[in-house]
Structures are given as structure tokens and as C-alpha cells.
Amino acid sequence: MAYSGEPILAEDLLFRPNHSLIDQSLHSRLGATTTNGDGFGIGWYGLGRRPAVFKNIEPAWNDRNLREVAGQVRTPLFFAHVRASTGAAVQRSNCHPFRHGNWLWMHNGELNGFHATKRDLITAVEPSLFPDIEGSTDSELLFFLALTFGLLDDPLGAVAHAVGFVEDVSRTHEVAAPVQMTVATTDGSSMWFFRYSSERQTRSLFYSTDITTLRALHPDVPVLYQLGEETRFVVSEPLRDLPGAWNEVPESSAGVIYPGHDEIVPFQPIAP
Template sequence: MAYSGEPILADDLLFRPEHSLIDQSQHSRLGESTTNGDGFGIGWYGEGSEPAVYKSTEPAWNDSNLREIARQVRTPMLLAHVRYSTGTAVQRSNCHPFRHGKWLWVHNGLLRGFRELRRDLLLAVDPALFPDIEGSTDTEALFYLALTFGLVDDPLGAVARAVGFVEEVGRAKGIERPVQMTVATTDGEFLYVFRYSSERKSRSLYFSTGIAQLRALHPEVEVLRELGDSTRFVVSEPLRDLEGAWNEVPESSAAIVGAGADAIRPFVPIAPS
């Protein structure tokens, strides 16, 4: 889940919705697994120059410290993730979000054949960035490839180049469809989201309808009156069953979310030259 908008309590984002991310950690409707209990994490922007992260290997529904801090953290940008491991260890360094400088990164999906691809992918990471890799996941490898290919200056192009590189390495190793991803990444100002898979059958991803439009559709829903006009959600699963509230991100698309910059465009991997 990603939130962008006026500052709001993390508790209102993580616990209050009917089908909140905490509920999804036990009762996912659209994910590969109903239960996502291999750790969790949140990342948010506050007073510091870089975002803060809180991550744990505990299931999200069973971490009392998360409930404590969620009642006190107020933020204009939050990324949250509940983990279902695709093969790498359950340890804090493998929990999302991943952070580098002012950037946060979360990923739902996998790089198929990562065990066979891992060496080639990591050797392509900028040597200046490589020492900052802490865990062993395909998600963190993809993040550092995006950083290597220019995420800071060109987020959409960098992710396209990173995915193109993974696909080329995969094909060379006999893995024809290596990439399955929905990704959200942010520098704290803009939110960038991606829905793509090599087989063009990507996992679910939705963005919220504008709050002003939703208020007009559902004047009886009190929580809509509490949310600011700039509120945007991007989620793997709708947080509430509310007609007109959720729009599916199109297959093979990227989006920019931010003040005056909401835009969806086709996402096409860029193969290495």
C-alpha cells in the first residue's frame, strides 16, 4: 500500500480501513497467498531529510509495537508492505520497504530463477552502491539495479532499464519470463508505481478515485470527509468495497502520483544496448 496526500496518522491508513493491509496480511483476497506472515514494514517521511522505516519479522497482525507507533506517526507519504517469502530467508533485512538515501521501494511479485540470476544481476550494481545491500532478496536486487540505472534522475526510465536488463539476463539463462512485479517507489515528493510482468499477466494493482469525486458519489461515507483533496492510494487490493472508489492500473503501465502530476503511461522495458 502507498499513500500520498495531506499528513495523516499511520493508524488511519494501516488499521482503520475495513480491508486494511493488516487485515490483508491474514485474509488476502487477490494475492498469491491468503496469509502474508513473513514479516512486514512501513516507511514514511517526517521531520528528517531521509525517510524512516520500521520493519519486523513478526506477522503484521501480531506486532504490538506497530500499533503503538502508528498512533503517533503522522505523514504525507507512507509505503507499507506485508511479506510472503518467495524463497529467501525471513529476516529483517529482507523485509520491505528498502531504503537508500531519500528513496523507498516496495515490490509485490518475484524475479523467477533468482537463484540462477543473482550473481549476474548483483555484479551489474554500481560498485559504489553495492556495499549498501543488506539482504538477499530479488526485490532489493531490483531496487539497486534501478538505482544503478538512474532512479534518482529518471525514475521511469531507470526501472525500464532495470527490467530490460533482468529480462536479458534471464533469457540468456533460459528463463523466458523472469519478471513479475508491481512496484511502488518514492523520493518523498512523487510516487512512482509500476505494473508489469514478462508474461503480461501481472498481479493486481489499483489506484483510488479522486476524493472530491468520491464525496459526491458517497456523501454518506464519513471517512471521505476526513481525507484531504490531494489524497491518493495505490494498493494491491482495495481497502474497502465502495463503488467507484478503485481503478485498476492497466497491464504494462507506469504512473506518477503527486501534486498536479497524476499520469499513467505505457511501461516498456528497455533492453541494454
């Protein structure tokens, strides 16, 4: 789940919706697994020069510290992720969101055949970035490949080059359908999100309808009047069943959100 808008308490995002991310950690409706209990993480922007992250390997539904922290964090840009490991160790450094400088990154999915391609992929990371890789996941490595290909200057192009590179390396190892991803990333001002898989059967991803439209559709829903005009959500699964509130991100698409503007554009990997 990614949120951008007026500052809001993290607990209002994590715990209050009917199908909140905490509920999804136990009862996912659309995910590859029903239960996502291999750790969690949140990231937010506050008073510091770079975003804060709080992660744990405990299940999100069972972490009292998460509820304590969420009740005190008020932020205009918030990332949250619950993890179901696809093979990498259950350890704090493998929990999302990943951070580099003032950037955050979350990934849902996997790089198929990662055991075979890992060496080729990891040696392609820019040498100055390499020491900052903390964990062992394909998700974090994809982040650092995007950084290598210019994420800071051109997020859409950098992710396209990173995915194209992964697919190219995978072909040399005869790995079929190597990329399965929905991704959200931010520099603290803007947010970018991606839905793509090599086999064009990507996991679910949704973005929220603008608040003005939703208030007109549902004038009797109080929570809509507690959210600012710039509120935008990007989620793997809708947070509540509210007709007209959620729009599926089209297959092979990317989106960008920043104050006063949001758009969806086609996404196509760029091969080396």
C-alpha cells in the first residue's frame, strides 16, 4: 500500500479500513498467497532529511510495536508492505520497503530463476551502489538495478531498462517468464508505480479515484471528508468495498503521482 496526500496518521491507513493491509496479511483475496506473515515494513517521510523505515520479521497482525508506532506517525507519504517470502531468508534486511538516500521501493512478485541469474544481475549493479545492498532478495536487487540505470533522474526509463536487462540475462539462462512485478517507488515528492510481467499475467494493482469524484458518488461516507483533495492510494487489493473507488492499473502500465497531477502510461521493457 502506498499513500500520497495530506498528512495522515499511519494507523488510519494500516488498521482502520475494512480490508486494511493488516487484514490482508491474514486474509489476502487476490494475492499469490492468502497469508503474508514473513515480516512487514513501513516507510514514511517526516522531519528528517531522508525517509524513516520500521521493519520486523514478525507477522504484521501480531506486532504491538507496529500499532504503537502507527498511532504516532503522521505523514503525507506512506509506504507499507507485508511479506510472503518467495525463497529468500526471513530477516529484517529482506523486508520492504527498501531505502536508498531519499528513495523508497516496494515490490510484489518475483524474478523467476533468480538462483540461476543472481550472479549476472548482481555484478551489473553500479560499484558505488553495491555496498549499500543489505539483504538477499530479488526485490532489493531489482531496486539497485533501477538505481544503476538512472532511477534518480528518469524513474520510468530506469525501471524499463532494469526489467529489460533482467529479461535479457534470463534468456541466456533459458529462464522463461522471468519478471513478475508490481512496484511502487518514491523520492518523497512524487510516486511511481508499475504493473508488468513477462507473461502478461501480472498480480493485481489498483489506484484510487480522486476524492472529489468519490464524494459526489458517496456523499454519505464520512471518511471521504477526512481525506484531502490530493489523496491518492496505490494498493495490491482494495482497502474497502466502495463502488467506484478503485481502478485496476492496466496490464503493462506505469503511473506517476505528484501534487496536482497523475497519469497512467504504457510500460515496455527496454532491452540492452
